Amino acid sequence: MLGLPKTTEFNKRIPKQKFYENLTVPSELKRVFIDQIKVIYWRNKIATTTVNLAAGETVTEIEVFEIKLSAPQLDVAVLKQIDKEIPYHILFLLKYEGKYQAWTAYKEEAGSGANAFKVGTYYHTNWLVESELPLKIDGLNIDKVYEDFVRQIADDALQTDSEESLKASVEKDERRQQLQKQIASLQAKVRKEKQLNKQIQLNGELKKLKNELHLLERT
Structure with missing residues (x-):
């Protein structure tokens, strides 16, 4: 085959x-x-x-x-x-x-x-x-x-354009998938949250996760 x-x-x-x-x-x-x-x-x-x-x-x-x-x-x-x-x-x-x-x-x-x-x-x-x-x-x-x-x-x-190992590439991809799931979950919570202070807190967490994902995808 x-x-x-x-x-x-x-x-x-x-x-x-x-x-x-x-x-x-x-x-x-x-x-x-x-x-x-x-x-x-x-x-x-x-x-x-x-x-x-x-x-x-x-x-x-x-x-x-x-x-x-x-x-x-x-x-x-x-x-x-x-x-x-x-x-x-x-x-x-x-x-x-x-x-x-x-x-x-x-x-x-x-x-x-x-x-x-x-x-x-x-x-x-x-x-x-x-x-x-x-x-x-x-x-x-x-x-x-x-x-x-x-x-x-x-x-x-x-x-990848770098010389990173397969293990490093897999670990990066697994972290990327994890971040995407966390971001989707937080976005759903923000949409459902009625309290403004709680929305602000969740949006702060969401921003941190999005920044980490952005940096990960650039490497």
Whole structure:
């Protein structure tokens, strides 16, 4: 898939129950796997053993999973559960009626050992035919290829003219999203507030948040 070298092809079907048979998985999430997913394929494995790339310092392998859906929506909790179960970085390709969405999240080791990972915000493309997916291997090592995959999928959300790291870009974007939500919430409170002194207080808080957002978007 994605024009990746044949040496990366794995094409192994993974029983979806593998990801929810654990007794600690909530029954609601099990139902999502059953209702929303038809089948899961492990399509490609990008690693030093399958492609001519140097090893990465933080990313050892990138797995490409194709998930065929029953409907054009998937609960993001499903992707989080799969990411928790697989101790490698994953590029998800959701397929529905011949079109694809590419999904991935910034994923890093939790530092607690036992192959534990922290999974951040998920980014995704629009629905596209496979040939239009904005994904290409670009870089000399696995770290760089993974970073470019995330930036390609996130598009404008993570593009930067500086040399900042992917982690810094993701943290900035997460803060931007948080500020936008806080601003929207405060604006709604201002509209509902009847007391003038309370309106002034809320507007002061709103101005601070808008200033922080403005400065963040300029960096």
